[in-house]
Amino acid sequence: MATQDVEAAAPPARIDTEAEGPTSERPRRQRYLLWRIAGYILFIGAWAFVSSLTEPYILPSPLEVLREMGEVVRRDDFWINVVATLRHLTIGFTIAFVLGTAIGIAMGRSPYWDGFFRDYVMLTLTTPGLVFALICVMIFGLSTLAPIVAIVLTSFPHITVNVVEGVRAIPRDLMDMATAYGVDRRTRIRNIVLPAIAPFLFTAIRYGFAIAWKITALTELFGQTDGVGIQIRVEFLFFDIAGVLAWAFFLVGFALVMERLVLQRLERRFFRWRPKAYG
Amino acid sequence: MDTTVGSGRVARGKRSWFQRTFVTPQAARITAPVLFLVAWQLIAPLIPSAILPMPAEVAEAMWEQLRDGRLVEAFSVSLLRLAIGFAVALVVGSILGLAMGLSRRIEAMLHDFVVVGLTFPYLIWGLLVAMWFGYGWIGPVLVVFIAGVPYVILNMSEGVHDVSKELRDMAAAYEVPRDRVLRHLVVPSLSPFFFASLRYGLANGWKGLILAEVFASTSGAGWHITSMRDYGDFAGVVGFAIYFALFSIVVERLVFGRLSRRVFRWRPELARGMGDPPELLV
Amino acid sequence: MATVNVTDLRKVFLGEDRDVVALDSVSFDASGHTFVSIVGPSGCGKSTLLNILAGVETPSSGRADITENGSRARVGYVFQAPRLLPWRSVIDNMLFVQSERTDETAARAARYLEMVGLAEYHKAWPAQLSGGMQQRVGIARAFSIEPDALLMDEPFSHLDAITARGLRRELHSMWMETKKTVLFVTHDVGEAVELSDRIVILAKGGKLRKDLTLDLPFPRDPADDKVALTKAEVLREFEELDLIAT
Numbered sequence: 001m002a003t004q005d006v007e008a009a010a011p012p013a014r015i016d017t018e019a020e021g022p023t024s025e026r027p028r029r030q031r032y033l034l035w036r037i038a039g040y041i042l043f044i045g046a047w048a049f050v051s052s053l054t055e056p057y058i059l060p061s062p063l064e065v066l067r068e069m070g071e072v073v074r075r076d077d078f079w080i081n082v083v084a085t086l087r088h089l090t091i092g093f094t095i096a097f098v099l100g101t102a103i104g105i106a107m108g109r110s111p112y113w114d115g116f117f118r119d120y121v122m123l124t125l126t127t128p129g130l131v132f133a134l135i136c137v138m139i140f141g142l143s144t145l146a147p148i149v150a151i152v153l154t155s156f157p158h159i160t161v162n163v164v165e166g167v168r169a170i171p172r173d174l175m176d177m178a179t180a181y182g183v184d185r186r187t188r189i190r191n192i193v194l195p196a197i198a199p200f201l202f203t204a205i206r207y208g209f210a211i212a213w214k215i216t217a218l219t220e221l222f223g224q225t226d227g228v229g230i231q232i233r234v235e236f237l238f239f240d241i242a243g244v245l246a247w248a249f250f251l252v253g254f255a256l257v258m259e260r261l262v263l264q265r266l267e268r269r270f271f272r273w274r275p276k277a278y279g
Numbered sequence: 280m281d282t283t284v285g286s287g288r289v290a291r292g293k294r295s296w297f298q299r300t301f302v303t304p305q306a307a308r309i310t311a312p313v314l315f316l317v318a319w320q321l322i323a324p325l326i327p328s329a330i331l332p333m334p335a336e337v338a339e340a341m342w343e344q345l346r347d348g349r350l351v352e353a354f355s356v357s358l359l360r361l362a363i364g365f366a367v368a369l370v371v372g373s374i375l376g377l378a379m380g381l382s383r384r385i386e387a388m389l390h391d392f393v394v395v396g397l398t399f400p401y402l403i404w405g406l407l408v409a410m411w412f413g414y415g416w417i418g419p420v421l422v423v424f425i426a427g428v429p430y431v432i433l434n435m436s437e438g439v440h441d442v443s444k445e446l447r448d449m450a451a452a453y454e455v456p457r458d459r460v461l462r463h464l465v466v467p468s469l470s471p472f473f474f475a476s477l478r479y480g481l482a483n484g485w486k487g488l489i490l491a492e493v494f495a496s497t498s499g500a501g502w503h504i505t506s507m508r509d510y511g512d513f514a515g516v517v518g519f520a521i522y523f524a525l526f527s528i529v530v531e532r533l534v535f536g537r538l539s540r541r542v543f544r545w546r547p548e549l550a551r552g553m554g555d556p557p558e559l560l561v
Numbered sequence: 562m563a564t565v566n567v568t569d570l571r572k573v574f575l576g577e578d579r580d581v582v583a584l585d586s587v588s589f590d591a592s593g594h595t596f597v598s599i600v601g602p603s604g605c606g607k608s609t610l611l612n613i614l615a616g617v618e619t620p621s622s623g624r625a626d627i628t629e630n631g632s633r634a635r636v637g638y639v640f641q642a643p644r645l646l647p648w649r650s651v652i653d654n655m656l657f658v659q660s661e662r663t664d665e666t667a668a669r670a671a672r673y674l675e676m677v678g679l680a681e682y683h684k685a686w687p688a689q690l691s692g693g694m695q696q697r698v699g700i701a702r703a704f705s706i707e708p709d710a711l712l713m714d715e716p717f718s719h720l721d722a723i724t725a726r727g728l729r730r731e732l733h734s735m736w737m738e739t740k741k742t743v744l745f746v747t748h749d750v751g752e753a754v755e756l757s758d759r760i761v762i763l764a765k766g767g768k769l770r771k772d773l774t775l776d777l778p779f780p781r782d783p784a785d786d787k788v789a790l791t792k793a794e795v796l797r798e799f800e801e802l803d804l805i806a807t
Contacts, residue, residue, distance in 0.1 A: 033387070036391065039388035039390075039392065059411075111304040112304050114307075115305060117311065119308060122527070122528065122532075125482075127527045129486065130490050130501060131489075131524075139326070174644055177638070179615075214401070218490075236494075241411075248399070248400070273647055273650075274688065275689070
């Protein structure tokens, strides 16, 4: 079969044996690595400087906080609390995700359900988490239900909002193509609906999870008998700034690990097909 | 699966009066809270610990709070703190955001801190400022600033990036001096992002504020609702929670909804702006 | 090879202030190894006709079927835009539309990909291919289900002239080789004259105005005198119907 001369001679430059996906950010940042490091040095330097001017119990130096973190990890109850928090988080977020997705699909496909849930979703996005934490602790007391319910109530709207957008973004032209070819429903869902929604699901998980772990700590602080939140409350009651900072870094570190090692890895795998972003 | 594509209005079958009144999206918006209230009324007596107050009690508590001015007082204090803290956040954040948008070097330097600022739990800020500044105004206002600034920076720098490359190239081709480019090209295209800064910066500043007031002050909405819990005024807590919710809805719909639509007449897809853009998470 | 029957087909789109008649009592038939072009200005219902035949839209009244030995025919569809799943490789896109996933259909898909000269790109993502190449995949995809009939909706209108010319030649050889019933929608009279043995002209308002049979032998070189003359004749018919003015 005679092929088009012009095209065969010059295959598109876009063919890339190591198609990377949405990581065009990486090369850009590596170019300015020095500046990035400079930022960190400035920050730690400023911190160390200010802490040297104040009493250690007001602003501990970076080194002291590091030491405190080491000490906290070595405590007997450290892992018990971490596991407890992870348990609340996992259960709560899973329920939030399932609920949020179901409601999101309903809202995306039906104007009625959109009207039904819209106010609550909007409300939850701006109402302070404190309110939910307080009420859940009020109702459920010291039981595990408190953080779990709080997570579900505050996290599912973030999932929903993104799923709704995902549903609306399902490409009509591809669905029509599938109809024209008589493709069955299951194949359509697997090959069109799910991949189209995937990026929105990732966003949903990001937002939902970010809220979830913060609410977990907050609710635990007000109620629980175990969990990271309790530890933070103890540090606060003892006026241990180093302790509070230590836990803060643990929390942020956890969030970054989830983002970097879990989500971004998954994303790279899922979105290999994307054309490299311009620039 | 839906096979009718672009076929315009489908001739509908006759809908009953009931359907037309109750099965519309508008009706759904009313049905939802009504159902909620009914469920509440039915479930509350079933919970043994009697800690969940009945709707009637809550309504009464809400009325009391309104009447004796506690509601207005608490919210006024909080809103004033929000305004002060956010004003500073807006100024500082805009400068930093613009700098980040215009200079790749500065962006590299500050990027990670903005990301951490977005992820850092407000709870910790609240505790820290409580320990540093005790009870008062400084703590909460500072937290408003800390919570809001990353969103301002984010949106402003995104706004700078969003300035059309074609227009920028055109300006470069004509060798337009930098300050003119800034004034006539960059700043005007920034307005939707400025607006998004307001929206998300205020929303998050508010959340941080309320939490900070719990630990670092003796006034304001956050302190108020927590102190009611400490005193066992559960009906008051739930009532005040409802006030929070109403406040959110009112502000979102009236202020931002309307304003947002007017500002984004020409580019409706920007009406959402940047909440916590995941692409920037490290 | 299939039989196309369109009888008194009407399609009306209900609009805000007025209704749009896309197809107005259109009737025609086609069967066997034939290439029918449906020509007309934009907005005259050509695509709607194809959509109805493909089962993507339903008629307001009348009938449109494509049958093969009495039952519904297998139909391949090529769109203006390639409509490839961006998150699936080229070969997976071909497999997506097969009725069953067997070794046989997989081999078949590979064969047709080879036929359009893109075998080496079978694992590529659509985004890595140029517009012309993506459209070739679309064509290969349509052929690969070995349909009885082929519906094509202005498949080359979004491509540059050089690529389009090459693809027209490719399409023609594939049609000669596989002997299908082809319905080809276009607004380009020259294209219709080059490819088809029959031209159906639809006017604005959805009426079928002319049904022309072209007697020229294949293959047709656009530069050939006789072809140019035929093209002029058809254009005249077109103009007579006062189509171009609208």
